[in-house]
Amino acid sequence: MSLRTEPARRFSPDRIDRTRRVQSRRRARMADLLAVVSSTSVATAVALYLAYGGLASVTDAASAITSVGIVTGLVGTDLILVMLVLAARVPLIDRVVGQDKAMAFHRKLGKPALYLILAHGVLLTIGYAMADGSSVVAETIALFNGPDFALAYLGLGLLLAVVVTSVLAVRRRFSYEAWHLIHMLSYAAVLVAVPHQLSSGAVLADGTWQRVYWLGLYVLAFGSIGLFRFIVPMVRSARHDIRVAKVESIAPGVVSIHLSGSDLDRLRTKGGQYAIWRFWTGTTWWHAHPISFSAVPTTGTARITVRDFGRGSRTLGRVRPGTRVSIEGPYGVFTDAHRSAPRLAVIAAGIGITPIRSLLEGSSLRPGEATVILRGTDDSQRYLWDEIGSLAGLRGSMIHTMMGARPPGLATWMSAEALERGVTISSALPHLLDSDLYICGPQAWTYLVVRDALAAGLPATQLHVERFDW
The missing domain is CATH 2.40.30.10 (Translation factors)
Structure with a gap:
C-alpha cells in the first residue's frame, strides 16, 4: 500500500547522502584499523620474543624445536586474548562492526588458536625430550609433575572442551545455558596457564618489555570482560x-x-x-x-x-x-546510522519484524525514500504489521505484503504465488541498487534473500543482516 507524503525535511537530500557516505567510509577505516591492531598484536608478541634472545637460544635441533614451540604458544595465547576482547562487547567494536561480526571473527580464531596451543605443547615436549635425552612419554610425565606445567595442561584441556562444544553440530545438542557455562571455561583456560607462562625463565623475564606487554594484554582482555560484561550492565540496570x-x-x-x-x-x-x-x-x-x-x-x-x-x-x-x-x-549496527545509500529497502519475515519496526521508527526518512516488504506464511504471522503502516516516517513510501507458503523443493524466499506472477527482488524493490537493504527473518530464509540481492548487483556494503543468537 502507498501512504501519503509528508513535507520535505530540513536538510537537503544531497547533504544527508554525503554525510552517510562520509560516515560509512569512516566506519570502514575504523574496522580496518581494528583488524590491523589484532594482527599487530600477534606480530608484536613474536617480535618481542626475538628481541629478547629468541634466536640466540637456538644452538641445535632440540633448541630450534623448543623455540618454534614457544612461538606457537605465544601466537596462540595472543589469539585467545584477542578472542576474549571480541567477546567482551566493547562499545567501540560494537559501533564499528557489530557484535555478530565480532563474534563471527571470534569463532574463526578458535580453531587456529587451539591448533597453535596444541602445537606448542607437542613441540615443547619433543624439544625438552631431545635436550634431556629422554623419551617423549617420560618427558610428558616429568612435565606433569611440575605444578605450573600441570596447570598448563589443565588449561589446554579446558580450551579443547570450549572449541569442541563451539562446533555447530555439537553446540546444537546443548541448551544455551549449558553451552554458555562450558564456554566460560575459556576464561579459566587462559588464567590457569598464566603461572606457566610467567615462570618460563627468559621468555617473559621480569623487567623486560615482553613481560609488560603480556601483562598488559591480560589486563586489557579480562578488564574488558569485567567492565563491559558485568560492571556496566549491573550499574545500568540499577540506574534505570x-x-x-x-x-x-x-x-x-x-x-x-x-x-x-x-x-x-x-x-x-x-x-x-x-x-x-x-x-x-x-x-x-x-x-x-x-x-x-x-x-x-x-x-x-x-x-x-x-x-x-x-x-x-x-x-x-x-x-x-x-x-x-x-x-x-x-x-548492534542494524540501524539507520549505518546507511550509505540514498534509499532504504527492507524485507522482514515472521518475528524478524521486531528490529525492522523499531528501525523504521527511528530512521530519518524523506518522503517516498523507503520500500518495505513484509513476508508471512499465513495471517497468523502479521506481527506488528498494522504498526508499520502507521509510522509517520513512512509517509509516501511503499509497503508491500507477500503472503503464502514457499513452493516445495525450490530454494526461494518468495511465496509460490509471487513466483507465479514473475516477481523478482528487483521488481519488488525497483530502487534496490540505490538502497541500503535491511533483512531480518529466519537464518536460512535470510540467506536466500541475500543471495538474490547480490545476484541482482547490490554491493555487499549496502547489505545489512545482523544475527544475535548464540
Whole structure:
C-alpha cells in the first residue's frame, strides 16, 4: 500500500547522502584499523620474543624445536586474548562492526588458536625430550609433575572442551545455558596457564618489555570482560530500574513485553538494536535472552516482542508485572546510522519484524525514500504489521505484503504465488541498487534473500543482516 507524503525535511537530500557516505567510509577505516591492531598484536608478541634472545637460544635441533614451540604458544595465547576482547562487547567494536561480526571473527580464531596451543605443547615436549635425552612419554610425565606445567595442561584441556562444544553440530545438542557455562571455561583456560607462562625463565623475564606487554594484554582482555560484561550492565540496570509493566499477547505464541523504567531514553537505543535481557523470577533469572527492541524507548517506556521458540522464551509470556529486569546493551549496527545509500529497502519475515519496526521508527526518512516488504506464511504471522503502516516516517513510501507458503523443493524466499506472477527482488524493490537493504527473518530464509540481492548487483556494503543468537 502507498501512504501519503509528508513535507520535505530540513536538510537537503544531497547533504544527508554525503554525510552517510562520509560516515560509512569512516566506519570502514575504523574496522580496518581494528583488524590491523589484532594482527599487530600477534606480530608484536613474536617480535618481542626475538628481541629478547629468541634466536640466540637456538644452538641445535632440540633448541630450534623448543623455540618454534614457544612461538606457537605465544601466537596462540595472543589469539585467545584477542578472542576474549571480541567477546567482551566493547562499545567501540560494537559501533564499528557489530557484535555478530565480532563474534563471527571470534569463532574463526578458535580453531587456529587451539591448533597453535596444541602445537606448542607437542613441540615443547619433543624439544625438552631431545635436550634431556629422554623419551617423549617420560618427558610428558616429568612435565606433569611440575605444578605450573600441570596447570598448563589443565588449561589446554579446558580450551579443547570450549572449541569442541563451539562446533555447530555439537553446540546444537546443548541448551544455551549449558553451552554458555562450558564456554566460560575459556576464561579459566587462559588464567590457569598464566603461572606457566610467567615462570618460563627468559621468555617473559621480569623487567623486560615482553613481560609488560603480556601483562598488559591480560589486563586489557579480562578488564574488558569485567567492565563491559558485568560492571556496566549491573550499574545500568540499577540506574534505570527496569520492570515489566504489561505482557500483551499479539498472536499465538507471540507476546509484547512492555517495560517501564527511569530515563530509558538515556540508554541511547537506536531503532533496530537489541539487548541481552534477564528477567528476575524463579524460573527465568538464569536465562539471558538476546531480544530486539520492537519500539524505540521513550523516557519511561520500552518494548520488546518475543516469539515462543522453546522453553526459555516460552516462560517470558508468563512473567508478571513488576518483575525486575536487567539489561546488557543496547547492541548492534542494524540501524539507520549505518546507511550509505540514498534509499532504504527492507524485507522482514515472521518475528524478524521486531528490529525492522523499531528501525523504521527511528530512521530519518524523506518522503517516498523507503520500500518495505513484509513476508508471512499465513495471517497468523502479521506481527506488528498494522504498526508499520502507521509510522509517520513512512509517509509516501511503499509497503508491500507477500503472503503464502514457499513452493516445495525450490530454494526461494518468495511465496509460490509471487513466483507465479514473475516477481523478482528487483521488481519488488525497483530502487534496490540505490538502497541500503535491511533483512531480518529466519537464518536460512535470510540467506536466500541475500543471495538474490547480490545476484541482482547490490554491493555487499549496502547489505545489512545482523544475527544475535548464540
